[in-house]
Amino acid sequence: QVTLKESGPVLVKPTETLTLTCTVSGFSLTNARVGVSWIRQPPGKALEWLAHIFSDDEKGYSTSLKSRLTISKDTSKSQVVLTMTNMDPVDTGTYYCARSALKTIAARPPYYYMDVWGKGTTVTVSS
Amino acid sequence: DIQMTQSPSSLSASVGDRVTITCRASQRIITYLNWYQQKPGKAPDLLIFAASSLQSGVPSRFSGSGSGTDFTLTISSLQPEDFATYYCQQSFIIPYTFGQGTKLEIK
Numbered sequence: 420q421v422t423l424k425e426s427g428p429v430l431v432k433p434t435e436t437l438t439l440t441c442t443v444s445g446f447s448l449t450n451a452r453v454g455v456s457w458i459r460q461p462p463g464k465a466l467e468w469l470a471h472i473f474s475d476d477e478k479g480y481s482t483s484l485k486s487r488l489t490i491s492k493d494t495s496k497s498q499v500v501l502t503m504t505n506m507d508p509v510d511t512g513t514y515y516c517a518r519s520a521l522k523t524i525a526a527r528p529p530y531y532y533m534d535v536w537g538k539g540t541t542v543t544v545s546s
Numbered sequence: 547d548i549q550m551t552q553s554p555s556s557l558s559a560s561v562g563d564r565v566t567i568t569c570r571a572s573q574r575i576i577t578y579l580n581w582y583q584q585k586p587g588k589a590p591d592l593l594i595f596a597a598s599s600l601q602s603g604v605p606s607r608f609s610g611s612g613s614g615t616d617f618t619l620t621i622s623s624l625q626p627e628d629f630a631t632y633y634c635q636q637s638f639i640i641p642y643t644f645g646q647g648t649k650l651e652i653k
Contacts, residue, residue: 456642466582466590466633466644479640482547515589524596531637532580532595539589 441516
């Protein structure tokens with residue numbers, strides 16, 4: 420059974436750095452064509468894709484948050500870590516990690532989708 | 547970044563209704579389009595990927611279509627458990643942006 424679990428602080432102060440950990444089970448971070456993505460959701464608002472990392476260490480970031488985000492993985496621990504610097508109250512919300520899959524259909528470049536999600540962790544930014 | 551626009555933003559319907567939600571991309575994305583369902587307080591679930599491929603375990607009353615810039619998610623006969631918020635997401639170019647969501651409510 421594939422599961423992902425987010426962990427990290429519930430409360431951070433403005434200007435601090437947030438570090439979130441996603442611990443996965445049921446699949447390996449070394450599997451080809453599988454990765455982990457981070458997505459967040461402010462209260463009552465839409466989903467926002469933040470970043471992903473794949474087995475070959477390929478990484479991608481949100482354009483607007485790229486300067487503040489770093490994603491990394493520790494395959495021996497089955498963990499993916501996301502850090503976000505200079506936290507602000509507008510960063511308050513639920514942060515999800517999800518397994519990202521790449522699937523080739525016909526002769527096209529692979530399709531990317533997030534097929535298993537963690538339950539999310541709530542982060543509040545306040546002094 | 548590619549902008550994804552869903553319509554309507556909210557929708558009231560009854561059990562048994564046929565419902566269609568639209569998603570428009572600000573540029574051509576071929577069929578690199580996913581649909582997710584999110585219930586209150588829960589993580590999203592993948593419904594459809596590659597615009598029309600049904601994720602394993604998803605009921606066949608859900609279907610997706612479209613290519614280029616215009617896409618639709620159709621629920622053929624609404625069930626009580628389908629009342630939720632639906633999001634489209636493009637996976638053509640990083641960042642993989644989401645639409646603003648469509649909240650489907652009971653009439």
